[in-house]
Amino acid sequence: MAVNNTMKYLLLSLVFISTSITFAQQSSLFKVVLDAGHGGKDPGTMRGTIREKDIVLDVVLRLGKMLEQQSGVKVIYTRKTDVFIELRERAQIANKAKANLFVSVHCNGVKSPVAKGTETFVMGMSRTDTNLDIAKKENGVIFLEDDYNQKYKGFDPNNPETLLGLKILQEEFLGQSIELASEIEKNFQMTNRFSRGVKQQPIWVLDATVMPGVLVELGFVSHPEEGLYISSEAGKDEMAQSLFNSIIAYKNTFFNPSEVVFSSENHTDSVPAEPESAPIGNEKGPTVKGTHYKVQLEVGNKKIDLIPSNFKGLDQISVTYDNNKYKYFYGLETDFEACRKRLAEAKSKGYKSAYIVTFDTK
Numbered sequence: 001m002a003v004n005n006t007m008k009y010l011l012l013s014l015v016f017i018s019t020s021i022t023f024a025q026q027s028s029l030f031k032v033v034l035d036a037g038h039g040g041k042d043p044g045t046m047r048g049t050i051r052e053k054d055i056v057l058d059v060v061l062r063l064g065k066m067l068e069q070q071s072g073v074k075v076i077y078t079r080k081t082d083v084f085i086e087l088r089e090r091a092q093i094a095n096k097a098k099a100n101l102f103v104s105v106h107c108n109g110v111k112s113p114v115a116k117g118t119e120t121f122v123m124g125m126s127r128t129d130t131n132l133d134i135a136k137k138e139n140g141v142i143f144l145e146d147d148y149n150q151k152y153k154g155f156d157p158n159n160p161e162t163l164l165g166l167k168i169l170q171e172e173f174l175g176q177s178i179e180l181a182s183e184i185e186k187n188f189q190m191t192n193r194f195s196r197g198v199k200q201q202p203i204w205v206l207d208a209t210v211m212p213g214v215l216v217e218l219g220f221v222s223h224p225e226e227g228l229y230i231s232s233e234a235g236k237d238e239m240a241q242s243l244f245n246s247i248i249a250y251k252n253t254f255f256n257p258s259e260v261v262f263s264s265e266n267h268t269d270s271v272p273a274e275p276e277s278a279p280i281g282n283e284k285g286p287t288v289k290g291t292h293y294k295v296q297l298e299v300g301n302k303k304i305d306l307i308p309s310n311f312k313g314l315d316q317i318s319v320t321y322d323n324n325k326y327k328y329f330y331g332l333e334t335d336f337e338a339c340r341k342r343l344a345e346a347k348s349k350g351y352k353s354a355y356i357v358t359f360d361t362k
Contacts, residue, residue, distance in 0.1 A: 029074045030255050032067060032247060033094040035104040035205070036060040036077070040084030045109025047221045050231045052107040053082065059218065060105050062240035067247065091208035100255055101180070102213030103247065104205060107230060109222040116223040117194040120181035121215040122174065123207050124200020176212040180250045184216060187242040193219070212254075216243065252355040253343070292359050293339035294318065294329035297351045301325065312349040329357065 036057040038044035044052025057079070064075045076097045078090045094102045108115070181198040189195050196217075206213050218239055219230040229235040297311065303326055304310050306317040311330070318329045330351075331342040339356050346354040 028072070030072055030101075030251050031074045031076060031097055031099040032101045032103065033076045033078065033097060033099045033209075034060045034064050034067075035090050035094075035102065036079055037104055037106040039079050039082055042084055045107055045221055047109065047227050050221045050227050052109065052221060055107055055218065055221070055231050055236065056105040057082065059236050059240050059243070062236060063105075063243050063247075066240065066244045070248065073251070087205050088208070091205055094209045094211065094213075099209075099211050101247065101250065102206070102209045102211055103180075103243070104213070104215040105243075106215060106217050108217045108220045110220065111222070113222055113224055116220050116226045117196040118185060118188045118219055119196035119199060119217045120184045121199050121201045121203060121206070121217070122177040122181050123203065123213070124174075173212040176250075176254050177206075177214055179253070180212065180246060181214045183246040183249050184214065184243060187246050188239075191238050191242060249352065252353050291334070293331075293333045293336055294357055294359065295331055295339060295342045295346050295351075295354050296357050297328045297330050297346060297354050299325050299327050304328065312351070314346065314349060330354075 036053075036059075038053040039057065040053075042053065044056070046052065060077065061080065064077060067073050067075050076093060076099060078093050079085050090104075108119070178198060185195045185198055203215055206215060219226045221227040221230065230239065297314075297317075301324075303319075306319060306328075308315045308317075311317050311328070314330050316331050318332070320327045320329075330346050331339060333339040333342060336356070343354060343356055
């Protein structure tokens with residue numbers, strides 16, 4: 001009976017995914033849901049006075065404040081205070097918002113004081129005992145909810161047979177989730193944190209959200225030194241900054257309203273007329289007819305000569321003038337994957353905020 005109910009849930013989710021993807025492609029805002037784990041009657045893992053629910057909420061609020069200062073980004077919180085939010089409600093908040101990204105923030109804790117490090121999970125079916133224990137811990141909050149058996153349609157976080165019912169419905173999102181998880185762990189390592197890596201695990205809230213998503217474990221409260229770090233003001237600032245850098249890098253790679261193919265009437269790669277006060281001798285790079293892709297490097301008020309030495313050695317630079325700003329682009333490709341390689345090259349040169357823009361020229 002549990003299997004049948006689970007399959008009903010999976011089929012309903014598939015229907016929701018198709019409508020959610022369509023909406024996300026039309027939205028001009030990058031919507032990110034920040035989920036501070038646990039809360040209220042559920043303190044999460046604890047060591048002395050250090051409580052998981054307090055740490056993750058503080059980090060999420062700091063992270064959200066940073067993201068809210070970014071143009072084109074909308075932040076949705078599953079909780080902003082010390083309240084208990086059911087797993088189902090957390091997923092519903094993200095799905096109702098038709099978000100582009102879901103980031104759930106947690107802390108680890110075990111009996112041993114030796115275990116330490118960050119790790120980031122994506123939805124998957126890894127069956128190692130250690131990872132399964134973590135999945136049970138994060139899923140186990142279900143038992144604190146009223147009528148959990150009815151709400152989760154027979155899902156039992158302690159039953160391996162039930163866990164097998166959790167499929168990766170949104171396979172097209174898995175690659176993006178792994179990219180974000182890898183970016184998060186890389187940024188943690190840049191602040192000298194020990195990384196336990198990126199892992200796939202059947203965690204309910206990741207399965208129930210129909211968008212790319214990750215569950216981040218900031219560290220172990222049970223480790224004497226790491227517990228003090230992740231609960232400190234400096235540690236929380238540093239972790240929020242690492243998450244912020246990762247989310248912005250993800251946004252710049254996978255999301256940009258310009259990546260929807262524009263008609264030649266509202267987005268071409270020709271250079272609009274400049275005001276009289278603008279520099280004379282407006283340059284532009286080569287153009288092609290039809291759909292093509294470029295890497296946007298930077299935007300500024302000054303006109304820059306289109307030579308490699310001005311762009312960290314990159315050639316094939318073009319420029320547009322739009323809304324009183326110069327926009328500089330690298331490359332011109334008719335194949336999107338080829339442009340992805342251009343993007344990687346630009347980032348390796350130091351253009352960390354570069355992203356791909358799609359043009360449609362008649």
